[in-house]
Every structure is written in C-alpha cells, then in structure tokens.
Amino acid sequence: MLSSSGSDSDSDFSLIEDEPMGPGPMVEVDWSEDEGVNPSPALATAGSLAAPSPDSTPDASLTAQLDPTVAARLAQLDAELQANPYLYPQHVERITLLDEHHCTAALETACAAMHRVSGLPEDVWRRWLAVRTATCATAGDVDPVISLYTAAVDDYLSIPLWLAFLDFVRDALAAGTLDLARARTVCTAAERATVGHYSAGHLVFSAVRDLEQAHLESLTDLEAVRAQVVHLDALYLARLARPSAHLSDLFTDYSTFVSNYRPADYATALPEANRIYSRAMEQGRKREAFEAQLVATGDHLSVYHKYVYALRRHPAGTHPGEVRTLYERALAVHFLNPSLWQVCLDHELAADPPATDDAATLCDRAVRNCPWSGALWATYLRLDSLGHPAAPAPTDILARGLAYFKVAPQPDEVVVLLLADLAERRWRHRDTTDRGAAVLHVAFDEAQAHLRTICSAPVPDPYFRLERYQAEVAWRVLDDVAAARAIWQAIIDCHPTTAVVWLEYVDFCLRHESTDTTRRVLSGLVRRTLDWPEQIFARYLDFEQKYGTPREVQLAHAHVDQMRVTLEIRAERTAAEQAEQLVTEEGRQERRRQKDRDNKKKRRERARHSENAPEPATKRKLSPESGVGSAADEALSESEAHELPRPVPLTKRTRVMSPVRPETERTTPPNDRKADDLTTSGTNGDDSATRTVLVGNLSPAVREPDLRAWLADVGSVRNVHLVRDLTGTLKGYAYVEFCTPAMAARAAPSRDGKTLADRTVTVRPLAARGPDPRTVYVCNFPAGTTEAALRELFEPAGPIRQVRLPAAGRGKARRFAYVEFDDATAACRAVTTLDGQPWPGTTLALSVAISDTRRAKATPPAVVPKLRDPRVLVVGNLTPAVTPDQIREMFSSFGTLVDVRFPGGDNSRGFAFVEYSEAAAATRAIATLDGIPLDDQTLSVAIADPTAEPSGGRPPPAAHPAATAANPARTATVRLTNFARPLVLAEVRSLCAEYGDVTRVHVNKEGSKVFVTYATIAEADRAVAGLHDRWVKGRPLKLQHVVPQASEEADATRSSAPLSSLTAPRALRRPTRKLDTSGLRTTPQPTVSSLAPIPSAQPQGKSNDDFRRLFLSTDPKK
Known part of the structure; x- marks a missing residue:
C-alpha cells in the first residue's frame, strides 16, 4: 500500500511487509575482511528491505585493496553510529564512501540501517536501488527490486522515483519477468499517488499510458484489443476529470486516441469528454494562483497551508486524495517540520472511514524524520486506542522513542511521550480493580524512572506534570484521595510561589x-x-x-x-x-x-x-631665522x-593665545599626560590607520581611563575616541591609537577575546578594514535627516541590517551615513537606483557608493581646478527669508534656467547659484539685477568662480582646494590655519614632509598661523593639494600659498589679513552712494589687463563693475 502518496485504503498494492523497524543495535563491520559475507542480522532491515543473498560472493580483493585511510574512516563512522544510530551526517558519509569504493553488500546494509532510524534522501535511494537492481539482474528475480522501489516511493512523494519505478516495470514486463497483473498494480498505485499533483502528475500518467499503449499494440486477439481500448478510454476519462497544468495536451492526446481506435464513436465521445475537460479546466484555474505562488516563493510552507485551506473551503471541487497529495508535496520539501507532520496526521486520522494502513505508515515516517518531537511519538502511541490494528504495539513505540531520547535528551519532549503512554495505559486499565490500580502505579513508577534516567537534572520536570497527572488519576480513576493529597502536598512544597499550581x-x-x-x-x-x-x-x-x-x-x-x-x-x-x-x-x-x-x-x-x-605666564616670540625653538623653550x-609647583589657573582674559610647543622629537608620550597628535586615528594618513585599532563590544560603564589601563601592557596609547550616538550615549565601540604600528599590531592578538567589565571585547586592526560590498556610503542629504527616513528610502533595494548615522555632537548628526544590507546584491541595487537622484522634496542630489574606509584615508591627488563657467552666476547678499522660488522667478525672465541651487538646501546661507542654458542670458541678468535692492539688501550678481574660496571656510560645490595652482603669483611658502591646539611643531614638520623637503617652519606672533617653507614651488603645490581640507583632530586644515609681498614677517606685524575673494558673499552690503576708497588699505597686485585701474586719490562715483573690480583686485589669489 503506497500510503505516503494516496489516501485510498482499498489498494491492493501491498508489496512490502509492514513490520516494526526499531533502531536496533549497530554492529561494527570489519572492513579488512571480505565484504561478500552475509550481513549481520542486526544490520539488516526487517522483511523485504533486507538485502537478497547473492549467488556468489563478491571478489574479496575489492576490500583488500581498500585504502587504509578510507577503512579507518569507515571504522570510525561505525563506532560513532554504534554510540548514536541517529547521526544523519555520519550515515550519509558512510553510504557515500561505500558507494565510491563499490562495496555493494556493505552499502545495502548501511542503507537499511539508515532507513530504520531516518528518512533517506533521493540520491541515497537511487544508489541503493542501483545496487539492488544490479544484484538481482543476474538472478532474474524482480521481487526484491519491486519491494525496494515500494519502500522508496512510500518514504515520500517523488515524481522522479515513480518514473524510475515505472521504467523498471516496463522493462521487466517486456523481458517477461513480470506479469501484466502485477505491472498494472504498480501503474494503478502510481496513478493514485500522483493524480492530485497539479504541476507534475501528468508525467506519471504519460508513463502509465505509454505502458498500456505498448501493451495494446502488442495484442493480436480482437477481443483483447477491444478490452484494452475500453481500459485506456476509462484511464483517459478519469485523468481528464482531474485538474492538471497540462490538461489541454491530455485532451489533444485523447482526441487522437479516439480517432485511431474508436472512429465510429468520435461524434459522441468527444462532446462528453469536452464537458469533463471544461469542468476540470475551471477547477484548475482556481489552483493556478497557488501554484504560481509556490514557484515564486520556492515552495514556502505558508503557501501550502493557504492552498489546503482553499481546497477545504470548497469540498465540492476537491477530488479525493488531493489534500493528502498536497500535504505530501509539502512534506517532500519541509520534512524536518514536526508541525507539518502533525497537521498531516490530523487530516489522515480525521478521515471517515479511517485509512488504518496509511495512518500507521505516516506516523512511522513522521517519527523517523522528526524523532525529537514528543507530540509525534504521542500520536503514534494513540493509534492503538483509536482502533488502528496495523499500528505497532504501544510498548514497541515507547521503546523506540525512549531509545532516541537516551542519546538526545529533551526533557519536555520526553514528558509529552510519557504522558501519552500513561494516558494510553489509563484507558486500557480504566477499571478500578486492584489489578488495574497496580498496573497504573507501576506505570507511573516506570515513567519517573525513565525520566530520571534520560534527564540528569536534579529536577527533570520543573512543572511536575507527571506528578500532577498521577494525582489526577489517583483522584478521578482510583478514587485514592489520600494518595492524591500526598502528591499535591509534595508538588506545592516544590512550587510555593506558583499561583497556577495552588489553583489546581x-x-x-x-x-x-x-x-x-x-x-x-x-x-x-x-x-x-x-x-x-x-x-x-x-x-x-x-x-x-x-x-x-x-x-x-x-x-x-x-x-x-x-x-x-x-x-x-x-x-x-x-x-x-x-x-x-x-x-x-x-x-x-x-x-x-x-x-x-x-x-x-x-x-x-x-x-x-x-x-x-621658568616664566610660565610670559609670552615669547620665536626668532624668524630659526626653524625650531631654542633649548630654553624645550619641555621639561x-x-x-x-x-x-602647581600653576595658578589663568583667567579667560589672560589666556589670549595658546602656547606653542617647541619642535622636539618625542617618540613616546609621558605616562602622566595625554599626547596630542596632529594626525588622529581613522581620519587621515595610512600611518595613522596602522597605529589604530577598533575595540568593540564595550560595556556602557567603560571610560577612557579604563581602556588605557586595560591596554597598558600592549604599549603607549596616544589617543582614545569613545563613539557616541546623537543622544550622547556610548555606542559600545572605540578607536584606540597607539604610538607605533607595532604596538597596534600586538593589540589584536593579545587582547581580542579578553574580558573588560564583564564583557568579552573584540579588537580589530583599523588598517585591515577595506571595502564592504554590503554597505553603502550616503551623503548630501538634508540636515535633520533621521535613520528612519534613510531606512524608508533604501528599503526598496533590499532587506536592511542597520543604518548608522554618525553623531557630530550631542543631538547633532553628520551629513553622511552608512546603510548596511543583508547581501551585496541589494547594496549594488541601491547604488544603481539612488546615486545622483534628488532627495524627496529637495534639489539635493544624493551621493551613494559602496563603502570603502581606505578611500577616505588615501591622499587625494592634485587636480587641475575647474574653469569659470560664464553660464553660472553666484547671487550674494541674500537674506535668510529668500526662497529658491523667489530667485527662480526673478532670474527666469532673462533666459532658460537649468538649475537654482542653495548650498544649504532650501534655506538661504546668504548666497545661491543660478545656472542658465546659455552665457548671453547670464550676461543680461548681471547687467539688470546686479546692485538692485531685495528685502532691504543690495543684491550681488556675478559669474561664479570655482577657484575662489567662500567666506564660510569651505569651497562651494564646484570649487577645489587646489585653486591656487592656477595663480602665477605664488611662492614655496604655504600658510596653515584652522589647526587644533596645542600645536607641536615636530608633528607639523612630519605631516608636511610627506609632500616635500621642508626647510623652515614658523609660527606668527598670535600663534594662529603656521608658515611652512618648501624647497620648491612644486612641493608647496602638492602640500596645498594634499592637506587642504584634510580633517586632523576634528578640524579641516586650511592651506594657502603665500604671495611674494605677504611674507611671514609682514603677516606677523599686521593686525588683519587682506580682504578675501567673495565668490559666495556673506552679508555683503553694497553702498548705493559714492564710495570713498581713500582710507581703504589694499595690497599691491600684479596688473591684470582685463581690469581697469582703481583710483585711490579723490572719491568718485562707482558703478557695480568698479565695485567688483575693487574686491577682485584685493584678493591675493587674483
């Protein structure tokens, strides 16, 4: 009976004996001897699955030539399976090794041993079937092969195994070793098992039809031909009535069959067949949606449940066995899901009338695939009480279940199994005689003994479920109130605070x-x-x-x-x-x-x-001729x-400038103070990255002194940065920079996995970090953007693991983020779809790329600055109330606008950029709008200069820090500003020496500027290109060339710097009356032919062009 695939109980396809198949003891095989000896009875399966005795012993030289390593591995696998016969990987490995080395007899023994305790995968069944077929081919005996095929298709629903089974039957029928009656028995069972398979059942029907068609063509007797035609016609019509994905092809084949063998009945047979076909097609349309979902989701279990629910809601259109076949399809994929087996068993046991053979076989398959489920063993135990005579004895089932739990203890599942056995015994001995009471008392004692044997815990069942059930039985069944009271007293003594126990x-x-x-x-x-x-x-x-x-x-x-x-x-x-x-x-x-x-x-x-x-509070001035401080200025x-003595703290008024540390070499910072390094970890320079490690999984209570003390044995720590989120809360990781790369290299192997503040800490070198294909780097989004908004924008690309929005301070976020996906495909999809796209509701173009931490550390190469675009205008002197729509409306009348950009998003920062499609429109806008009032401010309109630096300290979007490369009036001296204090001149020299030979380092009187002189102008150009806007210790450095007249001596004596170029003016107010320039101090510049001479004697009326030339002429870079 093929109970695994069909629900019909009247099938006579009983080619395999249903005998209990307990795990049995595993017997070790001696692989050094001849494998042709008969296998041990303990290894052979019961009944027809046992390997047939061959007529001749296989060649003994086969195992004699077995590799010693393979023989040792097989012996080891035997020992492991002897201790625990439920080890699925060891079974598969053992069978694979035996098949590779052609140990046929031992292979059959190993397959049979695995089949007793577990389900076999399809490839193992094929190996076993191939060996069995080859063994029986010489003897001409097909019964062992048919029995093994029966067990294979009974294990789970497999269309390929059924097709192989039918091919074997067809060949045996053609060879005369199998009669037609037994062949038709196999065909009938195959058809019943797969008729409910909507997508692939037609393959089995085609094989059955071809076998019957071949038999029809071989007949010569007229009556036999007529009987075979009737049989085939009934087979066609029965299949046409069942929904199938290939029903139209089947109807075409039936039409051809009627034309060839029943031409006289064609006019009457086809309309009837068409009616059956139409009804089945209508039913099939309701199933196509679920079949499509199964294909799309990869046979997801939830789709199968919905499919079954839909069939049960419409029983009129559901054919017998279709729900069971659907469950079998699900079990073939999700065979390790105990709940699915339980639902299938519930469906089978609810059948009216019940299919006894099917239920017993299905329970056996369930516990072999999911032996860890106590609920499945309990259902198997109840079969006898439910009236299934084919079920094994409950004692045998209990023994099999306990045998598994002895090697894989699971207390809760054991209790479920024992409670089912106690309920079974209570039902069998429900009389209140002394014998029944004694049996129940013994049953409870045995259950307690089994539980204590399997579970080594002092209290195997903390819920005392066995005791509570025993008290219930003593009270309700045995009417022994005193015994029940004593049991309850013991339970409440163990659970004095559990309300549920007290309520019972x-x-x-x-x-x-x-x-x-x-x-x-x-x-x-x-x-x-x-x-x-x-x-x-x-x-x-x-x-x-x-x-x-x-x-x-x-x-x-x-x-x-x-x-x-x-x-x-x-x-x-x-x-x-x-x-x-x-x-x-x-x-x-x-x-x-x-x-x-x-x-x-x-x-x-x-x-x-x-x-x-000796004068800690006095100001000092370095000699201009010396590149370093004197010996008297060196640190103690x-x-x-x-x-x-401890110095008196200086007041805010007296602390005018930061003292400058002398330029002395310090290889190791003092232990009692923190070394301030100009190149901090993780921000710039490959050398800094090699000195830095990332410490993760930190406790919230860990602070910087704790980390320094924990890493003191590794080496001297230069800097510690504990990362915090927007609320100031520590995020659980930190960047630690050592003084040398060797110290950082020792940190990971010596401290990774150690304990700090009751946590196992991870230590990873920062230099080892590289591109992460699952993480994308995102920037250029509006200020105030939250992690939720970023997650919502990037979720369509794929599942997101986390979104990291680095904090710039308490409550403030930086304008970049990292989005980590579950896989690299989603990250690539996000880069492809979102890079360059505007942020919703704004004109900001997102920048999205695969994250690569090494890219931020690399020194940017010097590039040629962009040229001025006559189509792009910079509009300055705007009030904060000005909106992009106002600017667009004002400038649209002079030509076609390409873009209007506010650097701060939609909020005005005092200037904006307007781009036309042609330069003539920009010229008309300058002539008309430059100098007109707007919101009590005088508008400034000019061609945008990408080489000029704005007043805010950062270049506009089109600018580049190496703008001075185009300035012919430059020297080998560069001016460095916006650095962090206190300043160590040795570190300045070391940092600048990366780009050339530094001949001199000098600091101005106020300590606010550092002048670095190189040997050549080309080296100074490389320094400006490489260090400008480079983040060092939380600040972007600013580097500019020093013009010939603006030497360091002159800069040290001047009280203010010359006026800067205002490509992006900030709060610029244009005078509307005559401009008096007699008191304006300017720096002489080389004559530019394109600019008119600037008068400096008598005040004269100035136009807008004159005012612009005035500001351009005072820019040192022009």
Whole structure:
C-alpha cells in the first residue's frame, strides 16, 4: 500500500511487509575482511528491505585493496553510529564512501540501517536501488527490486522515483519477468499517488499510458484489443476529470486516441469528454494562483497551508486524495517540520472511514524524520486506542522513542511521550480493580524512572506534570484521595510561589475537602507572596460568593483590599529602591567622568607650566631665522614636571593665545599626560590607520581611563575616541591609537577575546578594514535627516541590517551615513537606483557608493581646478527669508534656467547659484539685477568662480582646494590655519614632509598661523593639494600659498589679513552712494589687463563693475 502518496485504503498494492523497524543495535563491520559475507542480522532491515543473498560472493580483493585511510574512516563512522544510530551526517558519509569504493553488500546494509532510524534522501535511494537492481539482474528475480522501489516511493512523494519505478516495470514486463497483473498494480498505485499533483502528475500518467499503449499494440486477439481500448478510454476519462497544468495536451492526446481506435464513436465521445475537460479546466484555474505562488516563493510552507485551506473551503471541487497529495508535496520539501507532520496526521486520522494502513505508515515516517518531537511519538502511541490494528504495539513505540531520547535528551519532549503512554495505559486499565490500580502505579513508577534516567537534572520536570497527572488519576480513576493529597502536598512544597499550581490544589480541596478547609487554604494564599496574586484574589472572592455568608464575603473583600494596598506599597518601595540605585549609579559615573576631566585639566596645566618654565605666564616670540625653538623653550622631563609647583589657573582674559610647543622629537608620550597628535586615528594618513585599532563590544560603564589601563601592557596609547550616538550615549565601540604600528599590531592578538567589565571585547586592526560590498556610503542629504527616513528610502533595494548615522555632537548628526544590507546584491541595487537622484522634496542630489574606509584615508591627488563657467552666476547678499522660488522667478525672465541651487538646501546661507542654458542670458541678468535692492539688501550678481574660496571656510560645490595652482603669483611658502591646539611643531614638520623637503617652519606672533617653507614651488603645490581640507583632530586644515609681498614677517606685524575673494558673499552690503576708497588699505597686485585701474586719490562715483573690480583686485589669489 503506497500510503505516503494516496489516501485510498482499498489498494491492493501491498508489496512490502509492514513490520516494526526499531533502531536496533549497530554492529561494527570489519572492513579488512571480505565484504561478500552475509550481513549481520542486526544490520539488516526487517522483511523485504533486507538485502537478497547473492549467488556468489563478491571478489574479496575489492576490500583488500581498500585504502587504509578510507577503512579507518569507515571504522570510525561505525563506532560513532554504534554510540548514536541517529547521526544523519555520519550515515550519509558512510553510504557515500561505500558507494565510491563499490562495496555493494556493505552499502545495502548501511542503507537499511539508515532507513530504520531516518528518512533517506533521493540520491541515497537511487544508489541503493542501483545496487539492488544490479544484484538481482543476474538472478532474474524482480521481487526484491519491486519491494525496494515500494519502500522508496512510500518514504515520500517523488515524481522522479515513480518514473524510475515505472521504467523498471516496463522493462521487466517486456523481458517477461513480470506479469501484466502485477505491472498494472504498480501503474494503478502510481496513478493514485500522483493524480492530485497539479504541476507534475501528468508525467506519471504519460508513463502509465505509454505502458498500456505498448501493451495494446502488442495484442493480436480482437477481443483483447477491444478490452484494452475500453481500459485506456476509462484511464483517459478519469485523468481528464482531474485538474492538471497540462490538461489541454491530455485532451489533444485523447482526441487522437479516439480517432485511431474508436472512429465510429468520435461524434459522441468527444462532446462528453469536452464537458469533463471544461469542468476540470475551471477547477484548475482556481489552483493556478497557488501554484504560481509556490514557484515564486520556492515552495514556502505558508503557501501550502493557504492552498489546503482553499481546497477545504470548497469540498465540492476537491477530488479525493488531493489534500493528502498536497500535504505530501509539502512534506517532500519541509520534512524536518514536526508541525507539518502533525497537521498531516490530523487530516489522515480525521478521515471517515479511517485509512488504518496509511495512518500507521505516516506516523512511522513522521517519527523517523522528526524523532525529537514528543507530540509525534504521542500520536503514534494513540493509534492503538483509536482502533488502528496495523499500528505497532504501544510498548514497541515507547521503546523506540525512549531509545532516541537516551542519546538526545529533551526533557519536555520526553514528558509529552510519557504522558501519552500513561494516558494510553489509563484507558486500557480504566477499571478500578486492584489489578488495574497496580498496573497504573507501576506505570507511573516506570515513567519517573525513565525520566530520571534520560534527564540528569536534579529536577527533570520543573512543572511536575507527571506528578500532577498521577494525582489526577489517583483522584478521578482510583478514587485514592489520600494518595492524591500526598502528591499535591509534595508538588506545592516544590512550587510555593506558583499561583497556577495552588489553583489546581484549590480545585482538589474543593472536591475532596470541607468548605472550611478550602477557605483556610485560600485565606492563607492571599497572604503569600505569589507570582500572580490577582488570580488568587479573584478565586478567593468567587469562592466566598458561592459558599460564604454575607459577613464572610465582606471579610474576604476587606482582606483582599488590604493585601492590594500592601502590594502597592511594596511595589512603590521596590521602584524607589531601584530608582535610588539608578541615581546612585548615575551619580557615581558622573563623579567618575568629572574626575577624569579634572585629571586631564591638571595634566594640561602641568604640561603648560613645564613647557613655559621658568616664566610660565610670559609670552615669547620665536626668532624668524630659526626653524625650531631654542633649548630654553624645550619641555621639561617627566620627573621635573612633577616637582614643579602647581600653576595658578589663568583667567579667560589672560589666556589670549595658546602656547606653542617647541619642535622636539618625542617618540613616546609621558605616562602622566595625554599626547596630542596632529594626525588622529581613522581620519587621515595610512600611518595613522596602522597605529589604530577598533575595540568593540564595550560595556556602557567603560571610560577612557579604563581602556588605557586595560591596554597598558600592549604599549603607549596616544589617543582614545569613545563613539557616541546623537543622544550622547556610548555606542559600545572605540578607536584606540597607539604610538607605533607595532604596538597596534600586538593589540589584536593579545587582547581580542579578553574580558573588560564583564564583557568579552573584540579588537580589530583599523588598517585591515577595506571595502564592504554590503554597505553603502550616503551623503548630501538634508540636515535633520533621521535613520528612519534613510531606512524608508533604501528599503526598496533590499532587506536592511542597520543604518548608522554618525553623531557630530550631542543631538547633532553628520551629513553622511552608512546603510548596511543583508547581501551585496541589494547594496549594488541601491547604488544603481539612488546615486545622483534628488532627495524627496529637495534639489539635493544624493551621493551613494559602496563603502570603502581606505578611500577616505588615501591622499587625494592634485587636480587641475575647474574653469569659470560664464553660464553660472553666484547671487550674494541674500537674506535668510529668500526662497529658491523667489530667485527662480526673478532670474527666469532673462533666459532658460537649468538649475537654482542653495548650498544649504532650501534655506538661504546668504548666497545661491543660478545656472542658465546659455552665457548671453547670464550676461543680461548681471547687467539688470546686479546692485538692485531685495528685502532691504543690495543684491550681488556675478559669474561664479570655482577657484575662489567662500567666506564660510569651505569651497562651494564646484570649487577645489587646489585653486591656487592656477595663480602665477605664488611662492614655496604655504600658510596653515584652522589647526587644533596645542600645536607641536615636530608633528607639523612630519605631516608636511610627506609632500616635500621642508626647510623652515614658523609660527606668527598670535600663534594662529603656521608658515611652512618648501624647497620648491612644486612641493608647496602638492602640500596645498594634499592637506587642504584634510580633517586632523576634528578640524579641516586650511592651506594657502603665500604671495611674494605677504611674507611671514609682514603677516606677523599686521593686525588683519587682506580682504578675501567673495565668490559666495556673506552679508555683503553694497553702498548705493559714492564710495570713498581713500582710507581703504589694499595690497599691491600684479596688473591684470582685463581690469581697469582703481583710483585711490579723490572719491568718485562707482558703478557695480568698479565695485567688483575693487574686491577682485584685493584678493591675493587674483
């Protein structure tokens, strides 16, 4: 009976004996001897699955030539399977090795051993079938092969195995080793098993039809031909009535069949067939949607459940066995899902009349595929009570289940199995005779012994389910109240605070004790500390309302109300204690942070005092001729700094400038103060990256001193950066920079996986980080963008693992983010679809690329600055209230606008860019709009210059830091500003030396500018291109060429710098009256032929062009 694939119980296809197949002991095979000996009975499966005895022993030299390594591995696998016969990978490996080395007899033994305890995959079935077919081919005996094919198709629904089975039957029928009756038995079983398979059932029908068609063509007797035609006609019509994906092809084949063999009946047979065909096609359309979903989702289990639900809702259009076949299709894919097996069993056991053979075989398949499920073993145990005579004995099933749980203990599942066995015995011995009571007592003792043997825990079942069931049986079945009371007393002694256990005990008392006894139990429970007091309160009040007097009811309410108030007070006290502990911990952490800040401040004061000794408060001026400070300005040693008296803190008024540290080499910073490095970790320079490590999985309580102390054995720590989010909360990782790359290289192997603050910390070299194909880098989105908005924008590309929005400060986010996807395909899709697209509701074009941390560290090559575009205008002197629509409306009348850009998004920062399609329109706009008033401001309109630096410190979008490359008036000296303090001249020289030979480093009087002189102008050009806007210690450095007249001596004596070029003017107010330039101080510049001479004597009326030339002439870069 092919019970795995069909639901019909009247099939006579019983070619394999249904005998219990317990796991049995595993016997080790001696691989050094001849494998042709008969396998051990312990290894052979029961009944027809046992390997047939060959007529001759295979060649003994086959195993003698077996590789010693393979033989040792096979012996090891035998030992492992002897200890635990349920190891699925070991079974598969063993069968694979035997098949590769052609050990046929041992292969059959191994396959049979695996089949007893587990389901076999299709490739193992094919190997076993090939060996069995080859063994039986010489003897001409087809029964062992048919039996094995029957077991294979009975294991799970497989269209390829059915087709192979039918091919074997066809060949055996043609060879005369199989009669037609047995062949038709196989064909009938195949058709019934696969007729409900909508997408692939037609393949099996075609094989069956071809076999019957071949038999028809071989007949010569007229009566036999007519009978075969009738048989084939009935076969066609029965198949036409079942929905199928290829029903139209089948109808065409039937039309051809009628034309060839029943031409006289064609006019009457085809209309009837067409009616059947039309009804089946209509039913098939309702199934096509589910079949398409199965293909799209890869046979997802939820689609199968919906499919079954839809078929059950319309039973009129559902054919017999179709739901079971659908379950079999699902089980072929999800065979390790116990809930699916359970649902299929429920469907099979609910059949009317029940299919006894199918249920027993299905349960056996379920427990072989999911032996860890106690619910499946329990269902198998109940078959005998449900009236299935084909089911094995419950004792055998219990033994098989316990045999598995002994090698793979699972207490909860064992309890489920034991409870099912106890329920089975209670049903069989439901009489209250002494013999029945004794049997039940023995059953409970055996169950407890099994549980203690399998589970080594002191309390195998913390819920005492066996004891509770025993008390229930003693009370309800055996009517032994004393025994039940003793069991309950033991349970509540073990669970004194579990309300559910107490409620069950109250039920027991209510039925077998007096009312006063139950009242005493409930009143005592009200005063107890339980996990669910409200349940006890409700049960107490309900009891008094049913059985108590009005006074007792009132006393119960008062008692309960008093306990509720007590519980509220207790809860408030607990909350207050927790809050106090939290405040105490926060205060402790705050005091610790304040102490760290005070210590850092003291170290800075000591360092400042030692560097400026013997006059710590006096200002000093470096000699212009010396590149470094004098010996008197060098820092004191660490011991001398400790001996100096603590300096008096300077007030804000006296702290006018930052003292400059002398340019002295320091290989290792002092231990009592933090070394301030100009090149911080993770921001620039490959050397910095090699000195930096990433420390992850940090506790929130870890602070910078903790990390320094933890890494003190590795080497000297130069800098520690604990990363925080927008709210200031630590994110659990930090960047630690050492003084040398060797120290950083030692940190990962010596500290990775160690414990810090009760956490296992990870340490990774920062230099090892590279491109991450699953993470994209996103920038140029509006300020205030949240992680949720970024997730919503990028989710269509694929599943997102996390969105990282780095914080620039407490409550502030940077204007870039990292979006990490589950796979690299989604990241590539995000780059393709979103790069260059505008942010929704704005004109900002997103920049999206695959994240590569090494790209940010690489020194940018010097590039040629962009040329001025006569179509692009810069509009300055705008008020914050000006909007892009106003600018667009104002400038659209002079020509076709290509774009209007506000650098700050839609908010005005004082200037904007307007781009026309042609230069003539830009010229007309300048002539008309330059100098007109707008919102009490005088508008400034000019051609945008991409080589000029705006007043805000950063170049506009089209600018480049190497703008001075186009300026012919430049020297080998560059000016460095916007650096972090305190400044170490040795580090400045080391940083600038990357781009050429540094001949001199000089600081101006105020300490706000550093002048670096190179040997050649080309080296100075490389320094400007490489260091300008390079982030060092949280600030972007600014580098500019020093013009010949603006030497460092002149800059040190001037009180202010010359006026800058205003490509993007900021709060520029254009005078509308005559301009007096007699008091304006300008720097002489080379004559530019395109500019008119600037008068400087008498005040004259100036036009807009004159005013623009005035500002352009004062720019050192022009």
